[in-house]
Amino acid sequence: MAADQRGKAATLALRRRLLRYRDSGVGAARTTNSCRLFFPEDPIKIVRGQGQYMYDEQGAEYIDCINNVAHVGHCHPLVVQAAHEQNQVLNTNSRYLHDNIVDYAQRLSETLPEKLCVFYFLNSGSEANDLALRLARQYTGHWDVVVLDHAYHGHLSSLIDISPYKFRDLDGQKEWVHVAPLPDTYRGPYREDHPNPAVAYASEVKRVVSSAQEKGRKIAAFFAESLPSVGGQIIPPAGYFPEVAGHIRRAGGVFVADEIQVGFGRVGKHFWAFQLQGEDFVPDIVTMGKSIGNGHPVACVATTQAVARAFEATGVEYFNTFGGSPVSCAVGLAVLDVLEKEQLQAHAACVGSFLMELLGQQKAKHPILGDIRGVGLFIGVDLIKDEATRMPATEEADYVVSSTDGPGRNVLKFKPPMCFSLDNARHVVAKLDAILTGFTTSLG
Structure with a gap:
């Protein structure tokens, strides 16, 4: 494999130049939605994957919670x-x-x-x-x-x-x-x-x-x-x-x-x-x-x-x-x-149940957590503005993650690689807890 010689800024500049179209009647080029990136203003440049982890060009590690393509783990x-x-x-x-x-x-x-x-x-x-x-x-x-x-x-x-x-x-x-x-x-x-x-x-x-x-x-x-x-x-x-x-x-x-x-x-x-x-x-x-x-x-x-x-x-x-x-x-x-x-089907049942349990424990602390539903490693967390109306907390969901599901765009989705572990579940829920706590604090 050829070494990755291009820096993130150069890659982004080249992408913005090549993956564009002309807006009819205006004359100004703009990036097409069909090439949309996560975090478009400052996208993550992923250069390597292993198991349930992905790594950027600086070596920072990310836990993959939604990329249900690398089913048995990246680069197994x-x-x-x-x-x-x-x-x-x-x-x-x-x-x-x-x-x-x-x-x-x-x-x-x-x-x-x-x-x-x-x-x-x-x-x-x-x-x-x-x-x-x-x-x-x-x-x-x-x-x-x-x-x-x-x-x-x-x-x-x-x-x-x-x-x-x-x-x-x-x-x-x-x-x-x-x-x-x-x-x-x-x-x-x-x-x-x-x-x-x-x-x-x-x-x-x-x-x-x-x-x-x-x-x-x-x-x-x-x-x-x-x-x-x-x-x-x-x-x-x-x-x-x-x-x-x-x-x-x-x-x-x-x-x-x-x-x-x-x-x-x-x-x-x-x-x-x-x-x-x-x-x-x-x-x-x-x-x-x-x-x-x-x-x-x-x-x-x-x-x-x-x-x-x-x-x-x-x-x-x-x-x-x-x-x-x-x-x-x-x-x-x-x-x-x-x-x-690797008995990953049984593993999905075990880890998924544990993740659901951890998420459920957060409901008392964070009323924004509405329905927590799922089976195995297919889990959704429905964010709500209040329990009585179940109004979708769309803006809040956008604050928490980059990609949501549901008609109200308020459902956090978990579809990680099947090797996602118990420790990963603990780590992710701890991060979610911290984010929701910080968000609540910022609102006063």
């Missing part, structure tokens, strides 16, 4: 070694027979319900969700999609259209997209005191479907993250997805579980977050990405034989030049090996 030596060794032998497209792609598909199949037995490999979560949309439409012969409010499913045009988090700031909602309420038992219409919030929220999906059908629309799919992340680190009530799946399938659609940010053992109790909804619940399509390559561009769609056959019946071949390459699959296999050998 076994993952790096697997990529290096395969790169020394062969890396080409997937038109040639190779053991890695079938071995990887086999290993993934062992983590999923038997029904999900056909795999398509791609390079990113956006590609995976785009393909899932194509599969759903081809299988059902329908076009429309039901999504959850404030959802985000990717940056491709097809996915911006089904991502309320994005389309509301762009061209608005398409007529073939139908939005259901987030199953949020803290802020939504059906809260923790409701006798059956799962059925109540699923009935909202049924209402959305019925309204669409009355207009002559036909539902192809219900798309949802198994745990809505951009929506605010939401934990859907148990039984919600099976109820929703029933409504969607009766309308002729399929259920797509987006596991890109939440799968691969992160929830601790199960390998896949959709499994939190019960052993009998099986989506028709599951998408995965981000974490499965630990930073290498790998993604996958898993589906049923019936859905795959309908897709093949078009006679149009699906081919992805780099999807399922020997190196990508070697990396994917190595990530699975590390998860198993």
Whole structure:
């Protein structure tokens, strides 16, 4: 690897010169939002990562609490070694027979319900969700999609259209997209005191479907993250997805579980977050990405034989030049090996529970801490202005961290590498305590 010769100021100056566009009619260049950095006025220049830690050009150490790409830890030596060794032998497209792609598909199949037995490999979560949309439409012969409010499913045009988090700031909602309420038992219409919030929220999906059908629309799919992340680190009530799946399938659609940010053992109790909804619940399509390559561009769609056959019946071949390459699959296999050998799924359950406990202990001291929700190492802390109204503390959240989630932009998110430790949890909560104490003191 070439030595990093450029200083932070020089890198920032070059970036500002190259990653810009001209604002039409004004003539002045400005940095585009698509290249936005954390702390844009004084960004951190990260030059190295190891485990759950990242290091800047001065050697300062940072604990990574939100970068859910480096799933088993930044630069894990076994993952790096697997990529290096395969790169020394062969890396080409997937038109040639190779053991890695079938071995990887086999290993993934062992983590999923038997029904999900056909795999398509791609390079990113956006590609995976785009393909899932194509599969759903081809299988059902329908076009429309039901999504959850404030959802985000990717940056491709097809996915911006089904991502309320994005389309509301762009061209608005398409007529073939139908939005259901987030199953949020803290802020939504059906809260923790409701006798059956799962059925109540699923009935909202049924209402959305019925309204669409009355207009002559036909539902192809219900798309949802198994745990809505951009929506605010939401934990859907148990039984919600099976109820929703029933409504969607009766309308002729399929259920797509987006596991890109939440799968691969992160929830601790199960390998896949959709499994939190019960052993009998099986989506028709599951998408995965981000974490499965630990930073290498790998993604996958898993589906049923019936859905795959309908897709093949078009006679149009699906081919992805780099999807399922020997190196990508070697990396994917190595990530699975590390998860198993280091027992990171159980580790996520243990450390996540401990982190939730520590955060809960801070509530008495800091009334700004509203709901603390999560499972495994997927945790959200809902900051509020007061307990009675649960008004989002958006400005306060911006003061605490650089990146928040939820419609009110007030939810602190924890999605660290799976090697995040008990000591890391103690350190992070101590820092949060100090920040909130200082913030309260500054307000007088």
